[in-house]
Amino acid sequence: VVRALAGHDCAVTALELDEELRRRKPAVGRASVYRALEQLEQLGLVQRFEATRGIASYERVNPSGHHHHHAICRRCGRMEPFEDPALERAIDGAAGRVEFEISEHDVVLRGVCERCAS
Amino acid sequence: VVRALAGHDCAVTALELDEELRRRKPAVGRASVYRALEQLEQLGLVQRFEATRGIASYERVNPSGHHHHHAICRRCGRMEPFEDPALERAIDGAAGRVEFEISEHDVVLRGVCERCAS
DNA sequence: GTACTTGCAAATACTTTGCAGGTAT
DNA sequence: ATACCTGCAAAGTATTTGCAAGTAC
Numbered sequence: 001v002v003r004a005l006a007g008h009d010c011a012v013t014a015l016e017l018d019e020e021l022r023r024r025k026p027a028v029g030r031a032s033v034y035r036a037l038e039q040l041e042q043l044g045l046v047q048r049f050e051a052t053r054g055i056a057s058y059e060r061v062n063p064s065g066h067h068h069h070h071a072i073c074r075r076c077g078r079m080e081p082f083e084d085p086a087l088e089r090a091i092d093g094a095a096g097r098v099e100f101e102i103s104e105h106d107v108v109l110r111g112v113c114e115r116c117a118s
Numbered sequence: 119v120v121r122a123l124a125g126h127d128c129a130v131t132a133l134e135l136d137e138e139l140r141r142r143k144p145a146v147g148r149a150s151v152y153r154a155l156e157q158l159e160q161l162g163l164v165q166r167f168e169a170t171r172g173i174a175s176y177e178r179v180n181p182s183g184h185h186h187h188h189a190i191c192r193r194c195g196r197m198e199p200f201e202d203p204a205l206e207r208a209i210d211g212a213a214g215r216v217e218f219e220i221s222e223h224d225v226v227l228r229g230v231c232e233r234c235a236s
Numbered sequence: 237g238t239a240c241t242t243g244c245a246a247a248t249a250c251t252t253t254g255c256a257g258g259t260a261t
Numbered sequence: 262a263t264a265c266c267t268g269c270a271a272a273g274t275a276t277t278t279g280c281a282a283g284t285a286c
Contacts, residue, residue: 013275014275014276015275027243028242028243029242029243029244030243030244030276031242031243031244031245031276031277031278032241032242032243034275034276034277035241035242035277038277049168050167050168053174053251054172054174054250054251054274054275055274055275056171056172056275056276069212071213071216071218071220073218080216080217080218082212082215082216084208084211084212084215086208086211086212087205087208087209087211087212089208090202090204090205090207090208090209091205091208091225091227093202093204093205094187094200094202094204094205094227095189095227095229097200097202098189098198098200098227099198099231099232100189100191100198100227100229100230100231100232101229101230101231101232101235102189102227102228102229103228103229103230104227104228104229105225105226105227105228106224106225106226106228107209107223107224107225108223108224109209109212109213109216109218109220109222109223110220110221110222110223110224111213111218111219111220111221111222112218112219112221113217113218113219114217114218114219117219131250132250132251133250145268146267146268147267147268147269148251148268148269149251149252149253149267149268149269149270150266150267150268152250152251152252153252153266153267156252171276172249172250172275172276173249173250174250174251
Protein backbone atom coordinates (compact mmCIF):
# COMPACT_ATOMS: atom_id res chain seq x y z
CA VAL A 1 0.00 0.00 0.00
CA VAL A 2 2.79 2.37 0.88
CA ARG A 3 4.46 1.68 -2.41
CA ALA A 4 1.25 2.25 -4.31
CA LEU A 5 0.66 5.54 -2.54
CA ALA A 6 4.18 6.61 -3.36
CA GLY A 7 3.27 6.35 -7.01
CA HIS A 8 0.68 9.07 -6.68
CA ASP A 9 1.57 12.68 -6.14
CA CYS A 10 -1.96 13.69 -5.38
CA ALA A 11 -4.99 12.24 -3.65
CA VAL A 12 -6.47 8.88 -4.54
CA THR A 13 -9.55 7.11 -3.29
CA ALA A 14 -9.41 3.88 -1.36
CA LEU A 15 -11.13 2.04 -4.18
CA GLU A 16 -8.65 3.29 -6.76
CA LEU A 17 -5.86 1.96 -4.60
CA ASP A 18 -7.74 -1.26 -4.09
CA GLU A 19 -8.20 -1.81 -7.80
CA GLU A 20 -4.59 -0.99 -8.47
CA LEU A 21 -3.34 -3.42 -5.85
CA ARG A 22 -5.81 -6.13 -6.72
CA ARG A 23 -4.00 -6.87 -9.99
CA ARG A 24 -0.65 -7.31 -8.37
CA LYS A 25 1.32 -10.31 -7.36
CA PRO A 26 0.51 -11.08 -4.70
CA ALA A 27 -2.93 -9.52 -4.85
CA VAL A 28 -4.01 -7.31 -1.98
CA GLY A 29 -7.57 -7.19 -0.67
CA ARG A 30 -9.82 -4.26 0.06
CA ALA A 31 -9.70 -4.82 3.78
CA SER A 32 -5.93 -4.56 3.90
CA VAL A 33 -6.00 -1.35 1.94
CA TYR A 34 -8.43 0.24 4.36
CA ARG A 35 -6.56 -1.10 7.36
CA ALA A 36 -3.26 0.22 6.09
CA LEU A 37 -4.72 3.61 5.26
CA GLU A 38 -6.21 3.91 8.71
CA GLN A 39 -2.89 3.17 10.34
CA LEU A 40 -1.00 5.51 8.07
CA GLU A 41 -3.50 8.23 8.79
CA GLN A 42 -3.08 7.83 12.54
CA LEU A 43 0.66 7.95 12.13
CA GLY A 44 0.26 11.23 10.32
CA LEU A 45 1.79 9.91 7.12
CA VAL A 46 -1.39 10.11 5.14
CA GLN A 47 -4.13 12.68 5.16
CA ARG A 48 -7.73 11.82 4.51
CA PHE A 49 -10.40 14.15 3.19
CA GLU A 50 -13.69 14.01 1.36
CA ALA A 51 -13.14 15.01 -2.25
CA THR A 52 -16.46 13.97 -3.68
CA ARG A 53 -19.72 13.28 -1.86
CA GLY A 54 -19.26 10.35 0.42
CA ILE A 55 -15.96 9.18 -0.99
CA ALA A 56 -12.80 9.58 1.03
CA SER A 57 -9.53 10.41 -0.67
CA TYR A 58 -6.12 9.79 0.79
CA GLU A 59 -2.90 11.58 0.09
CA ARG A 60 0.55 11.02 1.40
CA VAL A 61 1.98 13.71 3.64
CA ASN A 62 5.24 15.16 2.50
CA PRO A 63 7.68 14.81 5.40
CA SER A 64 9.29 18.15 4.54
CA GLY A 65 6.15 19.85 5.77
CA HIS A 66 5.36 21.03 2.28
CA HIS A 67 1.81 20.48 1.27
CA HIS A 68 -0.79 21.65 -1.13
CA HIS A 69 -4.54 21.96 -1.20
CA HIS A 70 -7.12 21.16 -3.83
CA ALA A 71 -9.57 22.85 -6.12
CA ILE A 72 -12.30 20.48 -7.19
CA CYS A 73 -14.71 20.84 -10.08
CA ARG A 74 -18.27 20.18 -9.04
CA ARG A 75 -19.22 19.13 -12.56
CA CYS A 76 -16.54 16.69 -13.64
CA GLY A 77 -14.81 16.04 -10.33
CA ARG A 78 -11.42 17.03 -11.67
CA MET A 79 -9.01 17.96 -8.92
CA GLU A 80 -6.21 20.45 -9.23
CA PRO A 81 -3.63 20.85 -6.50
CA PHE A 82 -2.26 24.25 -5.62
CA GLU A 83 0.13 25.74 -3.12
CA ASP A 84 -0.22 29.08 -1.43
CA PRO A 85 2.16 30.25 1.28
CA ALA A 86 -0.04 33.20 2.24
CA LEU A 87 -2.91 30.83 2.82
CA GLU A 88 -0.75 28.63 5.00
CA ARG A 89 0.24 31.62 7.10
CA ALA A 90 -3.37 32.67 7.49
CA ILE A 91 -4.31 29.17 8.57
CA ASP A 92 -1.51 29.04 11.09
CA GLY A 93 -2.71 32.35 12.43
CA ALA A 94 -6.26 31.12 12.81
CA ALA A 95 -5.06 27.89 14.38
CA GLY A 96 -3.24 29.89 17.01
CA ARG A 97 -6.29 31.90 17.94
CA VAL A 98 -8.50 28.87 18.53
CA GLU A 99 -8.62 27.04 21.85
CA PHE A 100 -7.54 23.83 20.20
CA GLU A 101 -4.19 22.18 19.69
CA ILE A 102 -4.47 22.11 15.90
CA SER A 103 -2.37 19.55 14.12
CA GLU A 104 -3.76 19.49 10.64
CA HIS A 105 -6.13 21.26 8.33
CA ASP A 106 -8.22 20.58 5.27
CA VAL A 107 -8.88 23.22 2.66
CA VAL A 108 -10.95 22.53 -0.42
CA LEU A 109 -12.05 25.09 -2.99
CA ARG A 110 -15.10 24.05 -4.97
CA GLY A 111 -16.24 25.45 -8.25
CA VAL A 112 -16.23 24.83 -11.97
CA CYS A 113 -13.08 24.13 -13.94
CA GLU A 114 -12.24 25.96 -17.15
CA ARG A 115 -13.15 22.96 -19.29
CA CYS A 116 -16.60 22.56 -17.79
CA ALA A 117 -17.27 26.29 -17.77
CA SER A 118 -17.08 26.60 -21.55
CA VAL B 119 -36.59 21.40 7.39
CA VAL B 120 -35.81 25.02 6.75
CA ARG B 121 -37.29 25.98 10.06
CA ALA B 122 -35.34 23.31 11.87
CA LEU B 123 -32.11 24.45 10.28
CA ALA B 124 -32.87 28.02 11.27
CA GLY B 125 -32.80 26.86 14.87
CA HIS B 126 -29.15 25.91 14.61
CA ASP B 127 -26.39 28.45 14.29
CA CYS B 128 -23.78 25.87 13.48
CA ALA B 129 -23.55 22.64 11.57
CA VAL B 130 -25.83 19.67 12.22
CA THR B 131 -25.87 16.20 10.76
CA ALA B 132 -28.72 14.90 8.66
CA LEU B 133 -29.63 12.36 11.31
CA GLU B 134 -29.78 14.98 14.04
CA LEU B 135 -32.21 16.93 11.91
CA ASP B 136 -34.14 13.77 11.15
CA GLU B 137 -34.49 12.88 14.79
CA GLU B 138 -35.55 16.41 15.65
CA LEU B 139 -38.19 16.50 12.93
CA ARG B 140 -39.40 12.99 13.57
CA ARG B 141 -41.02 14.03 16.85
CA ARG B 142 -42.96 16.87 15.34
CA LYS B 143 -46.49 17.26 14.22
CA PRO B 144 -46.71 16.33 11.50
CA ALA B 145 -43.69 14.02 11.59
CA VAL B 146 -41.15 14.29 8.82
CA GLY B 147 -39.29 11.32 7.39
CA ARG B 148 -35.64 10.79 6.79
CA ALA B 149 -36.05 10.84 3.03
CA SER B 150 -37.60 14.27 3.04
CA VAL B 151 -34.81 15.60 5.19
CA TYR B 152 -32.18 14.36 2.79
CA ARG B 153 -34.15 15.54 -0.21
CA ALA B 154 -34.61 19.00 1.24
CA LEU B 155 -30.97 19.28 2.20
CA GLU B 156 -29.87 18.31 -1.28
CA GLN B 157 -32.04 20.98 -2.83
CA LEU B 158 -30.97 23.61 -0.36
CA GLU B 159 -27.37 22.74 -1.03
CA GLN B 160 -27.80 23.15 -4.77
CA LEU B 161 -29.48 26.46 -4.22
CA GLY B 162 -26.48 27.56 -2.24
CA LEU B 163 -28.47 28.10 0.93
CA VAL B 164 -26.84 25.28 2.82
CA GLN B 165 -23.28 24.09 2.84
CA ARG B 166 -22.35 20.49 3.30
CA PHE B 167 -19.06 19.20 4.66
CA GLU B 168 -17.65 16.13 6.36
CA ALA B 169 -17.16 16.89 10.03
CA THR B 170 -16.54 13.40 11.29
CA ARG B 171 -15.53 10.31 9.36
CA GLY B 172 -18.23 9.45 6.90
CA ILE B 173 -20.90 11.70 8.34
CA ALA B 174 -22.02 14.78 6.46
CA SER B 175 -22.88 17.94 8.32
CA TYR B 176 -25.02 20.71 6.96
CA GLU B 177 -25.00 24.35 7.89
CA ARG B 178 -27.11 27.19 6.66
CA VAL B 179 -25.35 29.86 4.63
CA ASN B 180 -25.69 33.34 5.98
CA PRO B 181 -27.06 35.46 3.15
CA SER B 182 -24.96 38.43 4.25
CA GLY B 183 -21.92 36.57 3.02
CA HIS B 184 -20.62 36.24 6.54
CA HIS B 185 -19.44 32.82 7.37
CA HIS B 186 -17.25 30.97 9.74
CA HIS B 187 -15.17 27.82 9.72
CA HIS B 188 -14.72 25.02 12.20
CA ALA B 189 -12.15 23.54 14.49
CA ILE B 190 -12.95 19.95 15.32
CA CYS B 191 -11.56 17.82 18.14
CA ARG B 192 -10.41 14.47 16.92
CA ARG B 193 -10.97 12.91 20.33
CA CYS B 194 -14.45 14.02 21.36
CA GLY B 195 -15.76 15.41 18.10
CA ARG B 196 -16.54 18.78 19.61
CA MET B 197 -16.81 21.50 17.03
CA GLU B 198 -15.96 25.14 17.57
CA PRO B 199 -16.77 27.75 14.98
CA PHE B 200 -14.42 30.64 14.36
CA GLU B 201 -14.18 33.60 12.04
CA ASP B 202 -11.03 35.00 10.54
CA PRO B 203 -11.06 37.80 7.99
CA ALA B 204 -7.38 37.34 7.13
CA LEU B 205 -8.06 33.72 6.31
CA GLU B 206 -10.94 34.70 4.07
CA ARG B 207 -8.73 37.13 2.22
CA ALA B 208 -6.05 34.49 1.74
CA ILE B 209 -8.63 32.06 0.40
CA ASP B 210 -10.01 34.60 -2.02
CA GLY B 211 -6.48 35.24 -3.19
CA ALA B 212 -5.83 31.56 -3.77
CA ALA B 213 -9.18 31.15 -5.49
CA GLY B 214 -8.22 33.86 -7.94
CA ARG B 215 -4.96 32.20 -8.83
CA VAL B 216 -6.50 28.85 -9.68
CA GLU B 217 -7.93 28.08 -13.11
CA PHE B 218 -11.32 27.37 -11.63
CA GLU B 219 -14.39 29.49 -11.11
CA ILE B 220 -14.46 28.98 -7.35
CA SER B 221 -17.79 29.50 -5.65
CA GLU B 222 -17.30 28.03 -2.22
CA HIS B 223 -14.70 26.66 0.11
CA ASP B 224 -14.39 24.31 3.04
CA VAL B 225 -11.86 24.85 5.78
CA VAL B 226 -11.56 22.52 8.74
CA LEU B 227 -8.89 22.64 11.40
CA ARG B 228 -8.40 19.35 13.21
CA GLY B 229 -6.74 18.81 16.53
CA VAL B 230 -7.40 18.28 20.19
CA CYS B 231 -9.61 20.57 22.23
CA GLU B 232 -8.53 22.00 25.57
CA ARG B 233 -10.78 19.64 27.50
CA CYS B 234 -9.42 16.51 25.86
CA ALA B 235 -5.83 17.70 26.03
CA SER B 236 -5.77 17.77 29.82
C1' DG C 237 3.35 -22.58 19.56
C1' DT C 238 2.19 -17.69 19.97
C1' DA C 239 1.35 -13.48 18.16
C1' DC C 240 0.36 -10.94 14.27
C1' DT C 241 -1.25 -10.16 9.43
C1' DT C 242 -4.15 -11.40 5.49
C1' DG C 243 -8.32 -11.67 2.41
C1' DC C 244 -12.88 -13.05 1.98
C1' DA C 245 -17.41 -12.41 2.95
C1' DA C 246 -20.72 -10.63 5.91
C1' DA C 247 -22.11 -6.76 8.48
C1' DT C 248 -22.64 -1.82 9.37
C1' DA C 249 -23.87 2.96 8.59
C1' DC C 250 -25.05 6.77 5.92
C1' DT C 251 -27.47 8.11 2.00
C1' DT C 252 -30.47 7.52 -2.10
C1' DT C 253 -34.37 5.79 -4.66
C1' DG C 254 -38.82 3.20 -6.13
C1' DC C 255 -43.22 3.41 -5.22
C1' DA C 256 -47.87 3.90 -3.47
C1' DG C 257 -50.63 7.17 -1.50
C1' DG C 258 -51.79 11.93 -0.52
C1' DT C 259 -52.14 17.06 -1.54
C1' DA C 260 -52.56 21.10 -4.27
C1' DT C 261 -53.90 23.43 -8.54
C1' DA D 262 -57.14 15.01 -13.70
C1' DT D 263 -52.37 16.28 -13.56
C1' DA D 264 -48.38 17.34 -11.47
C1' DC D 265 -45.94 17.42 -7.37
C1' DC D 266 -44.61 16.19 -2.64
C1' DT D 267 -44.48 12.76 1.13
C1' DG D 268 -42.87 8.71 3.98
C1' DC D 269 -41.83 4.03 4.17
C1' DA D 270 -39.12 0.42 3.13
C1' DA D 271 -35.81 -1.42 0.12
C1' DA D 272 -31.59 -0.70 -2.39
C1' DG D 273 -27.02 1.20 -2.94
C1' DT D 274 -22.39 2.46 -1.71
C1' DA D 275 -18.32 3.17 0.99
C1' DT D 276 -16.25 1.39 4.89
C1' DT D 277 -15.49 -1.81 8.85
C1' DT D 278 -15.20 -6.21 11.15
C1' DG D 279 -15.41 -11.46 12.33
C1' DC D 280 -13.06 -15.16 11.28
C1' DA D 281 -10.40 -18.91 9.50
C1' DA D 282 -6.15 -19.57 7.34
C1' DG D 283 -1.39 -18.17 6.61
C1' DT D 284 3.18 -16.21 8.03
C1' DA D 285 7.04 -14.90 11.07
C1' DC D 286 9.72 -15.60 15.13
